[in-house]
Amino acid sequence: MNLNDYPIEHLYVHVPFCPRVCPYCAFHVRPAHRTDGETFVRRLIAEHRSFADSLRPATVFLGGGTPTALSIEMLRRLLSALLDASRGDEMEVSVECNPSTFSKQKARLLRDCGVNRLSIGAQSFDPSVLRTLGRAHSTAAIFQCVAIAHEAGFTDINLDLMSGVPGQTLDSWSSALDTALSLKPQHLSCYALTYEDDTDFFLQHQRGELRGDQDLEREMFHLTDERLIAAGFIHYEISNYALPGFECRHNLAYWRGEDYLGIGPSAVSTVRGARRRNSRFTPEGWKVEHEEKLPSETLAAERMALGLRTAEGVAESAFAARFGFAPRARWLREIQMLIQGGWMRPEPPLRLTPRGREVADEIAVYFV
Numbered sequence: 411m412n413l414n415d416y417p418i419e420h421l422y423v424h425v426p427f428c429p430r431v432c433p434y435c436a437f438h439v440r441p442a443h444r445t446d447g448e449t450f451v452r453r454l455i456a457e458h459r460s461f462a463d464s465l466r467p468a469t470v471f472l473g474g475g476t477p478t479a480l481s482i483e484m485l486r487r488l489l490s491a492l493l494d495a496s497r498g499d500e501m502e503v504s505v506e507c508n509p510s511t512f513s514k515q516k517a518r519l520l521r522d523c524g525v526n527r528l529s530i531g532a533q534s535f536d537p538s539v540l541r542t543l544g545r546a547h548s549t550a551a552i553f554q555c556v557a558i559a560h561e562a563g564f565t566d567i568n569l570d571l572m573s574g575v576p577g578q579t580l581d582s583w584s585s586a587l588d589t590a591l592s593l594k595p596q597h598l599s600c601y602a603l604t605y606e607d608d609t610d611f612f613l614q615h616q617r618g619e620l621r622g623d624q625d626l627e628r629e630m631f632h633l634t635d636e637r638l639i640a641a642g643f644i645h646y647e648i649s650n651y652a653l654p655g656f657e658c659r660h661n662l663a664y665w666r667g668e669d670y671l672g673i674g675p676s677a678v679s680t681v682r683g684a685r686r687r688n689s690r691f692t693p694e695g696w697k698v699e700h701e702e703k704l705p706s707e708t709l710a711a712e713r714m715a716l717g718l719r720t721a722e723g724v725a726e727s728a729f730a731a732r733f734g735f736a737p738r739a740r741w742l743r744e745i746q747m748l749i750q751g752g753w754m755r756p757e758p759p760l761r762l763t764p765r766g767r768e769v770a771d772e773i774a775v776y777f778v
């Protein structure tokens with residue numbers, strides 16, 4: 411793909427290290443070691459440099475993995491190379507952080523380098539749920555992490571929370587929401603646990619040692635909506651809530667089907683209809699392991715599946731202008747069926763009803 415013709419506005423950086431690998435995690439991660447970190451930082455800076463002329467990022471997202479698992483010195487080198495701190499809040503710069511890998515020094519460094527959005531992997535405030543999830547941090551560490559972030563001047567903070575965890579009750583989830591709100595975040599990502607292939611949880615689920623409870627998960631989903639909307643949050647994507655003006659611009663770009671460049675091990679890019687995926691991390695580094703031009707049909711289907719996850723939905727005229735056909739021309743039967751079933755609103759833009767949002771993953775299958 412030729413990336414030099416026009417600037418790419420969204421940059422994702424995959425940092426594949428974590429203090430401990432959680433048993434439900436399907437991302438490409440490994441426990442952090444100093445030598446790996448050194449190799450990673452050197453190679454990532456070189457990879458970023460190779461795209462420098464093609465990038466004019468409006469958003470940058472450092473995820474993984476746990477970017478804050480890197481040492482202060484490594485973070486300093488990495489962020490200085492990736493970011494132009496002089497651009498201030500014109501650019502949204504998010505960093506994912508695990509409460510066990512945060513400190514006042516790291517918080518200050520992130521702010522000084524231009525990071526203006528912190529996404530904290532809290533998951534739960536219930537010690538027994540944290541234990542089940544194999545998290546590397548305590549409940550107290552979450553409070554401390556948020557306090558440090560506030561003290562360092564972060565005013566755009568996300569907390570990740572997880573529902574549907576075996577053993578988690580509706581009361582525990584309700585109190586997690588209340589505690590999260592008491593910490594005054596601007597954004598909450600509330601994900602239901604899924605049993606992904608190649609994880610310990612998947613095997614335990616297969617063996618019947620871990621079980622989900624769909625009715626309880628649905629109750630949790632309703633409670634989340636009720637509680638967060640009453641607190642002034644907008645439910646702008648199936649799993650994401652934000653105070654007005656604090657929607658994550660980077661993730662919105664994915665759901666809107668905009669181009670993004672991913673760098674680092676296992677990172678994925680989609681630029682001008684071409685998708686590229688990097689290999690996993692090895693001590694020798696990583697390389698592009700797959701690249702393909704996606705048919706317009708595939709991109710259109712992805713646009714529908716992802717766009718329907720958002721509250722703004724899919725504007726039919728913009729869709730037709732981009733892909734050359736109207737959604738109702740291609741998926742008339744599916745759309746009619748969803749409208750008749752009460753899962754999709756009849757009026758434009760194409761958007762799911764609250765009932766449709768409960769089964770958004772199943773609905774996506776109709777389009778892809």
Ligand code: SF4
Binds near residue numbers: 428431432435436531
């Ligand atoms: S901290 Fe996050 S990225 Fe790291 S192993 Fe756990 S779930 Fe995966």
